[in-house]
Structure formats: structure tokens, C-alpha cells
Amino acid sequence: MAGLTFQPGVIGGTTLKNRLVRSATAENLAGPEGTVTDEMVSFYDRLAKGGVGLIVVSFAAVHPTGRVFARQLRVDTDEALAGLGRLVKVIGRGGAKAVLQLVHAGAAARSAVTGWPPMAPYPAFDPLTLSRARVMTEGEITETIAAFASAAGRAREAGFDMVQIHAAHGYLVTQFLSPANRRRDGWGGALPGRFRFLEETCRAVRSAVGDDYPILAKVNVGGDGLPPVQRRWVLDNLLPLVDGLELSGGLTWNGLISRGQLPIDIVVEGKSAAQRLVIRLMGHLLAGRVAFRGEAYWLPCVDGLAQHTSTPLILVGGLRSVKAIEMVLGQGIDFAALSRPLVREPDLPRQWREGRTAPALCTSCNRCLGMIERGKPLRCYA
Ligand SMILES: Cc1cc2nc3c(=O)[nH]c(=O)nc-3n(C[C@H](O)[C@H](O)[C@H](O)COP(=O)(O)O)c2cc1C
Known part of the structure; x- marks a missing residue:
């Protein structure tokens, strides 16, 4: 049954042992300063031994102003390096490749955690914190781009195989892309202005890590109000700047x-x-809108992208069975990413490889998500 799932795949010259990716899933396991803890090392040790090919270590804050959770991983200073190196080591020993996800939450950052009012390209309102962001100055924009680049350099120095720019889910990059970003200084307004932050971030990250190092981005293909024609323009212009795209959708507050x-x-x-x-x-x-009605729920939004590009594509969202994963891979998507199923069963890939036919036990109850939102550590709370 698992025809393609356990075939090796390649991203940016790096070979992965199978087509299964652990999608970024904030762990809330870092220490109070955002550094890697023993608990986090054990968590990733277990995950890597569970058989997944590529692991996205999650939600590493590139700048102190962009944090959401007190126990969020940070990559904004060199203090992070030693701990990140420990993560890379256990992930590699388990046979997986390691990616570091880089994020700035923008308007969704929490002042109780950062000590600063949240900032964004426009006065965005965050429905979860009920706060309105302060508008970023041009100096803050360029400083944030430089922070993404420095963070990527640290990821490479620590030994990560790739980095992933978090450009999905309503965080800072998505806020720049939003039609609500009506800035007139070249960082908003018409689509090329709104895309500029992501473009310059990709270029800055590229110059920090070099041409031979894979850069991924996680992007939305739906669920955020961007008109389809504009989305296609963003994807077409982003593809030449990266070595792989993870396709997701939705916003932090809309449940999608x-x-x-x-x-x-x-x-x-x-x-x-x-x-x-x-x-x-x-x-x-x-x-009613966000109920789980079927696997691969972003696939209908992918809209022929796989036929249009040779850049590796990773699909996330509701994958629960080898049957659905095979269907996705059969449509030209290169990799299948899982988040919640691996919270409950970190060794699900190994079990599937060894012949288990049953789907993931995850019921999408989202109690893990609710507990993360409260700052609790990641585990299955079902
Ligand atoms: C507890 C939890 C934490 C998450 N943290 C992140 C994150 O840090 N970065 C990210 O890009 N997505 C994050 N996500 C979204 C997942 O990566 C994934 O896109 C989504 O859950 C759908 O995949 P699934 O059906 O396999 O869970 C998180 C999801 C959950 C449930």
C-alpha cells in the first residue's frame, strides 16, 4: 500500500529517507530564556526515532519582539547555538533531517511575553489578545529582515540541514501580504509592495546561508482572505527564491x-x-466551518501548482492515513506533512513502514492546541 510514502525524496540536494515530514508544532519546551532544554532534546530524540524523514523544529523566534509563548524557542542570539546543536545531533542520530522554522509573530506577538507592544506593517488587530499593533517603521522592517537572516545563519552554524521561513498562518509575513497592508512606502499597497518583505527576507536569508543550503517557506494556499489571483502571483514569485514550499492555510484565530x-x-x-x-x-x-470533514483539506486549494513547478512541495493539513498520503503523492505533491498525529504517536511512520494499515489515532480534538495556547508543554491531552 505504501508505494511512494517510503521512497526517498530530495529537497535542495538533501536526500530524505521517506516522504513524511513532521510539520512545525510549537513545543513550549524551551527554557525561560528560550534555549533548548533536556526535555526538548528527549522530545526530538523520540520523534526522530519514530521514523519520520524530515523534522521541522518549531516556531523559533528570530527577534525578541516577535514572541508568542514564554517557553518558545529563540534563535535571536548566539546563546541559542549550543542547544540547537544538541537537537540537530539527536535528530540526525534518529535518521531524520532537521529544519529550523523561523518566525516573527508581528501583531500576534504577546506583550506579556515580549515586554513590548506588538508591531505589524499596519495597525492590525489580534482577536486573541484584543490588542492593536503599532505600525512598524522602515528601520524596524529592515532590522526584522536582518534578524531572519542572522537566525538562518545560526541554524546553519548549529548544523540544521535546512531552514523554513514561516510565511503562513497570519504571522508577520502574512500580515505584510494581507490586502489590509495599505502602506505607501514601498512595503505595502499593491501586491509587489506587500510581497517585498517576504522577497527581501528570502534574499537576506540566502546571502546568510549561501547558495548550497536549502531554504523552505511555509505558506498559505487558502483560508486567509487573499484573492486566488493574488495568491497565485505570490506563489509564482516565491518559488524561484526557495528550495521547497510547505502548503498550509488559515489564520491563528479562525480555526482553519x-x-x-x-x-x-x-x-x-x-x-x-x-x-x-x-x-x-x-x-x-x-x-461549523472548522469541523474536520476529510483528510488533505488544503489539497483543493493547491490548484495545479505541482504540475507547474519542479520545486518540491510539501502538503500539510489533516493527513491521517497512508491511503490519503499516497493519493496526495500520486497528484505530484512531493512530501506529506503531519503535525497532530505525531503528537499522539511519534512513531507512527515506523509503524506504517512496518505494515500497520490503521490510520493515525489522533481525533483532531485540538486539546494539544488549546494547551499550547495556554503556554503548557506539547503532548497529547486527549
Ligand atoms: C499544538 C500545535 C502547534 C502548532 N504549532 C505550529 C508552529 O509552531 N508552526 C507552524 O507552522 N504550524 C504550527 N501548527 C500547525 C501544524 O503545523 C499543521 O499545519 C496543522 O496542525 C495541520 O496539520 P495536522 O492536521 O497534521 O495537524 C501547530 C499545530 C498544533 C496542533
């Missing part, structure tokens, strides 16, 4: 990224009365 149940009672815990009210109201409005 990780479709399934909305764990409202978990998310509201510890929030202010106003936040509780808004979250409960949004939950009520969104519940």
Missing part, C-alpha cells in the same frame, strides 16, 4: 489551520473577561 474541534474551555482559561467573551463568540461562529 488545524481543523477539528475547538477546545474553547481550555483556551479561555486564564484569559480576561473580555477575551473570554470574544473567544466564546468566535468559537460559536466558527464551529
